[in-house]
Amino acid sequence: MRIVIEEVGKTFLDSKKREVTALQNINFSIEEQEFVVLVGPSGCGKSTLLNIVGGLMSPTNGSVYFEGTQGKKPNLGIVFQEIALFPWRTVYENVIFGLEENGASKQEQQEKGRHYIEMVGLQGFENAYPKQLSGGMRQRAGIARALAIEPDLLLMDEPFSALDAQTRTLMQEELLTIWNRTRLSTLYVTHNIQEAVYLADRVIVLSRHPGQIKSIIQIDLPKMGRDQEEYRSRFEQYADQIWQLIRHDAQEALKEG
């Protein structure tokens, strides 16, 4: 599905009731089967924008259109950094949660539950509870739950940032493999530039105060296997280009704490 973000702005009131413009004049689209990554320093409005696209927050200005839904509510799969699994449900029960909510038949729940548990590599853990799983496994379960409803758009907000570096690298690889099988339109938030270049078809770089689009960069590297030796120098060029765009804002963010 194609999603259009048009003239989106968001203003908050801070603790002293002063207006803070978190987002201003945001225009971009997420094309059918496109993986778009939002990147920018702390406080540039990445999460706010993701929440607005996901309908969890309303914009002060502008709109988000889901093309072809004819006014019907789009189906959204959401994965957050904090693993929001229900602790009292098993992996299987967590994965089929959205299907139950959508009124899917028991047979559909079973088929899709099994399919997506297998896709994220959690077969054998269907009856485990979240507390019995490692952080990486919990994130896999969260991803399976988001995928099971076969969403029109997959939204991911720093899904791997609480994981250790090695698990994170492995999960990035797995996410690409999963994405390659599902080809879902995806909006992914990170402040990790390497992760952005590794995953994205396009990287949207945000500046802060107010959060605006600084640049949109198409990553012209093959989608799979970008970390191979032959692409290393182009990979690093993209990463450097993005860092140069963010550097000043990141320094300012650091000063403000």
Ligand SMILES: Nc1ncnc2c1ncn2[C@@H]1O[C@H](COP(=O)(O)OP(=O)(O)OP(=O)(O)O)[C@@H](O)[C@H]1O
């Ligand atoms: N509910 C709120 N009330 C007031 N200000 C808010 C609220 N939510 C966000 N903000 C402000 O809006 C700006 C953008 O915040 P947001 O969390 O979207 O940024 P971010 O890029 O996701 O940051 P980080 O990378 O640190 O998570 C910040 O200045 C933040 O303080």
